[in-house]
Amino acid sequence: MRIDDDRLSGSSGxxxxxGATGRTRRIxxxxxxxxxxxxxxxxxxxxxxxxxxxxxxxxxxLVLDAIEELTYEPHAGARALAGRRTNVIGLMVPFHTxxxxxGLMAFAEEIAVVARAHDHDVLMLTAAExxxxxxxxxxxxxxxxxxxxxxxxxxxxxxxxxELTMPVILIGVPARHEGLHCVDFDFESAAQLLVDELADAGxxxxxxxxxxxxRAALGINYxxxxxxxxxxxxxxxxxxxxxxxxxxxxxxxxxxxxxxxGAGEPPGLLALHSPHDLGAALQQRGLVPGRxxxxxxxxTDDDAEVQPVPPTAVSPQPRDVSRLAMTWLLELxxxxxDTPAELRLVEARLTRRGSVRRPG
Amino acid sequence: MRIDDDRLSGSSGxxxxxGATGRTRRIxxxxxxxxxxxxxxxxxxxxxxxxxxxxxxxxxxLVLDAIEELTYEPHAGARALAGRRTNVIGLMVPFHTxxxxxGLMAFAEEIAVVARAHDHDVLMLTAAExxxxxxxxxxxxxxxxxxxxxxxxxxxxxxxxxELTMPVILIGVPARHEGLHCVDFDFESAAQLLVDELADAGxxxxxxxxxxxxRAALGINYxxxxxxxxxxxxxxxxxxxxxxxxxxxxxxxxxxxxxxxGAGEPPGLLALHSPHDLGAALQQRGLVPGRxxxxxxxxTDDDAEVQPVPPTAVSPQPRDVSRLAMTWLLELxxxxxDTPAELRLVEARLTRRGSVRRPG
DNA sequence: GATCGTCGTCGATGCGCATCGACGCTGACG
DNA sequence: CGTCAGCGTCGATGCGCATCGACGACGATC
Numbered sequence: 001m002r003i004d005d006d007r008l009s010g011s012s013g014x015x016x017x018x019g020a021t022g023r024t025r026r027i028x029x030x031x032x033x034x035x036x037x038x039x040x041x042x043x044x045x046x047x048x049x050x051x052x053x054x055x056x057x058x059x060x061x062l063v064l065d066a067i068e069e070l071t072y073e074p075h076a077g078a079r080a081l082a083g084r085r086t087n088v089i090g091l092m093v094p095f096h097t098x099x100x101x102x103g104l105m106a107f108a109e110e111i112a113v114v115a116r117a118h119d120h121d122v123l124m125l126t127a128a129e130x131x132x133x134x135x136x137x138x139x140x141x142x143x144x145x146x147x148x149x150x151x152x153x154x155x156x157x158x159x160x161x162x163e164l165t166m167p168v169i170l171i172g173v174p175a176r177h178e179g180l181h182c183v184d185f186d187f188e189s190a191a192q193l194l195v196d197e198l199a200d201a202g203x204x205x206x207x208x209x210x211x212x213x214x215r216a217a218l219g220i221n222y223x224x225x226x227x228x229x230x231x232x233x234x235x236x237x238x239x240x241x242x243x244x245x246x247x248x249x250x251x252x253x254x255x256x257x258x259x260x261x262g263a264g265e266p267p268g269l270l271a272l273h274s275p276h277d278l279g280a281a282l283q284q285r286g287l288v289p290g291r292x293x294x295x296x297x298x299x300t301d302d303d304a305e306v307q308p309v310p311p312t313a314v315s316p317q318p319r320d321v322s323r324l325a326m327t328w329l330l331e332l333x334x335x336x337x338d339t340p341a342e343l344r345l346v347e348a349r350l351t352r353r354g355s356v357r358r359p360g
Numbered sequence: 361m362r363i364d365d366d367r368l369s370g371s372s373g374x375x376x377x378x379g380a381t382g383r384t385r386r387i388x389x390x391x392x393x394x395x396x397x398x399x400x401x402x403x404x405x406x407x408x409x410x411x412x413x414x415x416x417x418x419x420x421x422l423v424l425d426a427i428e429e430l431t432y433e434p435h436a437g438a439r440a441l442a443g444r445r446t447n448v449i450g451l452m453v454p455f456h457t458x459x460x461x462x463g464l465m466a467f468a469e470e471i472a473v474v475a476r477a478h479d480h481d482v483l484m485l486t487a488a489e490x491x492x493x494x495x496x497x498x499x500x501x502x503x504x505x506x507x508x509x510x511x512x513x514x515x516x517x518x519x520x521x522x523e524l525t526m527p528v529i530l531i532g533v534p535a536r537h538e539g540l541h542c543v544d545f546d547f548e549s550a551a552q553l554l555v556d557e558l559a560d561a562g563x564x565x566x567x568x569x570x571x572x573x574x575r576a577a578l579g580i581n582y583x584x585x586x587x588x589x590x591x592x593x594x595x596x597x598x599x600x601x602x603x604x605x606x607x608x609x610x611x612x613x614x615x616x617x618x619x620x621x622g623a624g625e626p627p628g629l630l631a632l633h634s635p636h637d638l639g640a641a642l643q644q645r646g647l648v649p650g651r652x653x654x655x656x657x658x659x660t661d662d663d664a665e666v667q668p669v670p671p672t673a674v675s676p677q678p679r680d681v682s683r684l685a686m687t688w689l690l691e692l693x694x695x696x697x698d699t700p701a702e703l704r705l706v707e708a709r710l711t712r713r714g715s716v717r718r719p720g
Numbered sequence: 721g722a723t724c725g726t727c728g729t730c731g732a733t734g735c736g737c738a739t740c741g742a743c744g745c746t747g748a749c750g
Numbered sequence: 751c752g753t754c755a756g757c758g759t760c761g762a763t764g765c766g767c768a769t770c771g772a773c774g775a776c777g778a779t780c
Contacts, residue, residue, distance in 0.1 A: 028499045030736055041760045046738055053739095056758060073499040077440030078736035081765045086437065091484070095469035105464065109455035112486045121502065124451070124484040126472045139388050139433040141766095142481065280640070390766055401730050406768055413769095416728060438766035441735045501736095 029070040038066035049074070080141060089115050089329065090137050090146035092125040092157070103300070103318040104149070107171075110322040111147065118330055120144075131160035138164050145329050147171065147322075151182070153221040167332040169325045173221055173343060181332070182343045183325045187222040190314040190348035191230035194270055194296045197312060199237035201294045201356045203268030206234065207260035209253070210245045210272055226272070226298075242267070253277040257285070268356075271297040271311070279307040289355035296356060304353065311355040320346045389430040398426035409434070440501060449475050449689065450497050450506035452485040452517070463660070463678040464509070467531075470682040471507065478690055480504075491520035498524050505689050507531065507682075511542070513581040527692040529685045533581055533703060541692070542703045543685045547582040550674040550708035551590035554630055554656045557672060559597035561654045561716045563628030566594065567620035569613070570605045570632055586632070586658075602627070613637040617645065628716075631657040631671070639667040649715035656716060664713065671715040680706045 031049075035042040040059060047053040048063040055063075066072070080086040091111055093104065112122045123143050125133050127150070134157060137143050144166060148157050151172030158174035170182045198206050208230070227243075234241040244259055246252035256278075260267055269289075271278050278297075282289065289295035289309045297304065297313040304313045324346055332339050391409075395402040400419060407413040408423040415423075426432070440446040451471055453464065472482045483503050485493050487510070494517060497503050504526060508517050511532030518534035530542045558566050568590070587603075594601040604619055606612040616638075620627055629649075631638050638657075642649065649655035649669045657664065657673040664673045684706055692699050 028501065032736075042737080043739080043761075044759060047759085050738075053759085054757060059758075071495075071499065073496060075441065075736050076500045076502045077437040077446065078765090079738080080437030081435065081441055081735090081767090082737040082739080084738090084765080088483075093468075093472075095465060095472070105455060108453075108484070109486065112453075112455070112484055113488065116486070116489065121497075122484045123448075124468070124472055124482040126469065126476065128473065129476065135431075136433060137481075139431065140436040141388065142436045284644075392766075402767080403731075403769080404729060407729085410768075413729085414727060419728075435766050438735090439768080441737090441765090442767040442769080444735080444768090 028075070029072045031072070031074065033070055034063065034066045034072045037070060038062040084141075086141065086144050087120045088123050088143040089120050089326075090123045090125050090134075090143040092127055092129075092133065092146060092148040094127040094150040096127070103316070107149065107318040107322045110319045111326055114323060114326040114330075120330075127157075131156045134160055134164060134168070138166050144333055145169070147325050147329065150220065153224075167329060169329050169332075171321060171325060173225065175221075177343055179341045181328065181339075181341050183321055183328065184222065184343075184345055185316040185321055186345035186348045187226040187316070188229040189345075190298060190316070191226045192233045193314055193348055193350045194298065195230050195233040195237060195239060195241075197296050197350060197352075197356055198268035198270065198294055199234075199239050200359075201268065202359055203239060203294055205240050205242065205267035206270050207242045207244055207256075207267045208270045208272065209256050209278065210243050230270075239268075253281045257281055261285075261287075266293040268294040269296070271295065271299070273299065276303065276307070279309065279311075283308045290357060294356045301351065304351070309355055310353040312350065312352045314348050314350050316348075317346065388435070389432045391432070391434065393430055394423065394426045394432050397430060398422040444501075446501060446504050447479060448481045448483050448503040449686075450483045450485050450494075450503040452487055452489075452493065452506060452508040454487040454510040456487070463676070467509065467678040467682045470679045471686055474683060474686040474690075480690075491516045494520055494524060494528070498526050504693055505529070507685050507689065510580065513584075527689060529689050529692075531681060531685060533585065535581075537703055539701045541688065541699075541701050543681055543688065544582065544703075544705055545676040545681055546705035546708045547586040547676070548589040549705075550658060550676070551586045552593045553674055553708055553710045554658065555590050555593040555597060555599060555601075557656050557710060557712075557716055558628035558630065558654055559594075559599050561628065561718065563599060563654055565600050565627035566602065566630050567616075567627045568601060568603045568630045568632065569616050569638065570603050590630075599628075613641045617641055621645075621647075626653040628654040629656070631655065631659070633659065639669065639671075643668045650717060654716045661711065664711070669715055670713040672710065672712045674708050674710050676708075677706065 031045045032042045035045045038045065038059075040063060044055065044059060045063050045067075048055050048060055049067075076086070089111070091108065093108060108122075115122050123137065125137065125146070127148075129136070134146055134148070137146065145168065146164075146166065147169045148161070149171045151158055151170040151174050153173075153175050155170075155172075155174050158170055158177070158180060161168040161170060161180055168181060170177075170180055171184060173182055173184050174180070195206070210227075231241055242260070244256050246255050260269070266287075269278075278295075282295075287293060289311060295309075295311050297311040299311075299313050299315065300317075301313070301315045304310045304315070324344060328339075328344065391405045392402045395405045398405065398419075400423060404415070404419060405423050405427075408415050408420055409427075436446070449471070451468060453468060468482075468484075475482050483497065485497065485506070487508075489496070494506055494508070497506065505528065506524075506526065507529045508521070509531045511518055511530040511534050513533075513535050515530075515532075515534050518530055518537070518540060521528040521530060521540055528541065530537075530540055531544060533542055533544055534540070555566070570587075591601055602620070604616050606615050620629070626647075629638075638655075642655075647653060649671060655669075655671050657671040659671075659673050659675065660677075661673070661675045664670045664675070684704060688699075688704065
């Protein structure tokens, strides 16, 4: 079926450019074209698409058929202009952290997929633009809402979020988050779960393979949050916690093991990173978690499963976080952004894989 | 300075919503507001911003001051509607490949940064949408051009790209790419460089640690491209090439080494993946590249540098590829998309790091 | 001093859609 | 058979900007 099919006494069809502007270009059909083909008015086409007024079944069919015939899709700019709604979600991504790249991709993908499922698109913003990037997309009316990832403890974007008219969801927990919509993984209960698991196994000493210093220095706030809760819980359970900050490569792991494995009973190990090198290093030393020592980890399930001895672990699920963020955001868009601001955390769950000796 | 400052006998300023639509909302200032404050007409404001007509210095200053005072930014939808230009680039990302996640992020970041530097934004599309995703953004006029990443040999998006009016740049080389704008890393000359390097060192046998089967099965076309050129070059140089496909984890690497390291002189090693585990495995066996055997790799410089013995390598630079793609795209947008379609490859360069024994 | 060209500015128009008020038409009910 | 209340559709309008034609002012030219 040709696109420039004309049913009524119309002007030139949408298939050709109006006027003599050089060669014939394909022009996208408009709702007026649809109306002409369906034999109704343009406003009726609009109401069929939005459902904001009752339309008879007969007319509906006529219009929908015309839409399909012309493969019509509404012009995003015109819709944004007239409807004050872009159907675009801004996503501010922290590129610099090559570290968490795979988690980041999973996060972004989930956002994109959920957005598309609700007929929205995703505009990719970089954290490098900072708060002015957020202000810009709002003033230009480029999106209806924004999700900003990896919010630091002191983050100017968090302050600006208060000024904006559009909904903003922050991934992370800034220092003063009253009046802000924040989502994050529950690192505090993760800390508690992991410490408890080792304490239950009878560990009195726990050596933590911590995040690298440079990462902590970025103000990534889940690190102190995890750390403080772990310390508090360890104190409650009568466990001595020892933090060992080192790099995460093989050499760093070796340093860590050298430092914590003296003579006598080895301490419980708590690994706060992808346990790849740790598993190999332990294997090389003939140490089997669950047999010779106790090991828990904070790592994704995927990472855990590929270990020589998959560790009992709590997995920060980027997909869960992004799904929660998107669900909330869509809710805010529907309700006109008057849902109370608060902090929503994704529940931490421990998966036991036998890297901890169970008493009894 | 209040935002609703009024210079002329105007109606209500832009600071408050018109009419009695409930509470007073902040409304973004329009070019008409700027015109009123500057004491000129709206069209003059437009011409100041676009520079498409000469404007006296005095008027320019008045307008620019008003723009700054109101923190005016043009409404993206209105601009797209009137100007037939969105200043948005679509980027279709292949999320599923968790494999190359870090390279993917680097690619996307570079796209975003270059786009912003030219006052463009980036709309993130998922490969899951397939060709219809491309058609959709064109018909809805959501972007001016698209970059589609990781194009397979037989890719429906490549076929659709021919039909589209807007410029499309494909990252990868589909089977029939006449009339398409394609960009990729030059895997063929990379193959040649790597084979030559080993041949020059006197290797008569080369064992290739290849890409995993499942990856090759996706139709990622650079694999056969690399493979064929490597085979051809090896034949020219009198080198016997032996492909060993295995997984890329530590176990797979061990299998590989077991398979290729018999008695006698070890073959040259060509590693087509992140050489992390390979370096550790060699180290454990007491084998030092550059002393006991010859090793070259196709891996990023970052990956190479963190090895126990950094290998001589060719690095596929995602940033170079994306920069080339963006440069070309902006050129296409300026020229009205009449630049001839062709295939542009990013030059492969070999970095010597002493993992190959140099004769003489 | 009249004419012409150029520069700088303005008013009007249209982009494609959503929305509002108006209105004709149908069926139910008195 | 007349009246009335929806239901379903239409025409008109405006969203904010880019662009076109028109035109006034000014200096140069004869």
